[in-house]
Amino acid sequence: MKIIALTSCPVGMAHTYMAAAALKKAAKKLGHEIKVETQGSMGIRDKISKEEADNADVMILAADVAPLEAERFANVPKYETGTSIAIRKAEKIINEALASIK
């Protein structure tokens, strides 16, 4: 499956990037494609285009603060969580996100 994800946290220093790494690791293990955009202290990194969003099966929103430019994601089903859970239970989050669109 094609997954997109967005991570963000209040300081944008650590959780954002840990959650992104955890989701990538879990997606790889579970055999899914993933692109993770980080919105942290360095601004938007690995930005997801509207086209990529439109083509994704599901979006995991691990955002502790409101995401920027969220209009790109209007057409993709979303699974909302937080960075803390994404860091600790990334595989579970991915499975639940995919189950939510079935």
Place this chain on the structure above:
Amino acid sequence: MNLTQLINRNIVDLRLNVQNKREAIEAMADMLKKEGRIESVDEFIADVYKREELETTNMDMGVAIPHSQSKAIKKSSVALARLTNEIEWEDYGEPVKIIFMLAVSPTEEGVEHLELISKIAELLIDDKFRDMLYKTINTNKLLKRMNKLVGG
């Protein structure tokens, strides 16, 4: 910029002996102060706790990452401690053995220091990296390995 500008052996303690979170944070703040990397220990600690109040920085993998962009920080830094005894970080969550204290100067320009810190955060997800943190006895060796992995 490379990692050696953020972390050096003087702000790493691989045998820190503390009883609780407060002692750990104070000991690490003292290391930063001694190295001239922060101005006021009290202001710095207060700002670290402000972040802790938002949400715990115990990542439940034996690692805690207290962090701050306190005005008390003169030079962006990463302090590292490995505790001789695991401690409770909060009255919930897993015990903590490794502490990365991330101190970012709010006036530092550019993003290179932030990139290095984000890279450390990403590495913490890697079991092999955490294993290296637990097992490497020599500080210089640990820093060398870390530097290689961060690519600085």
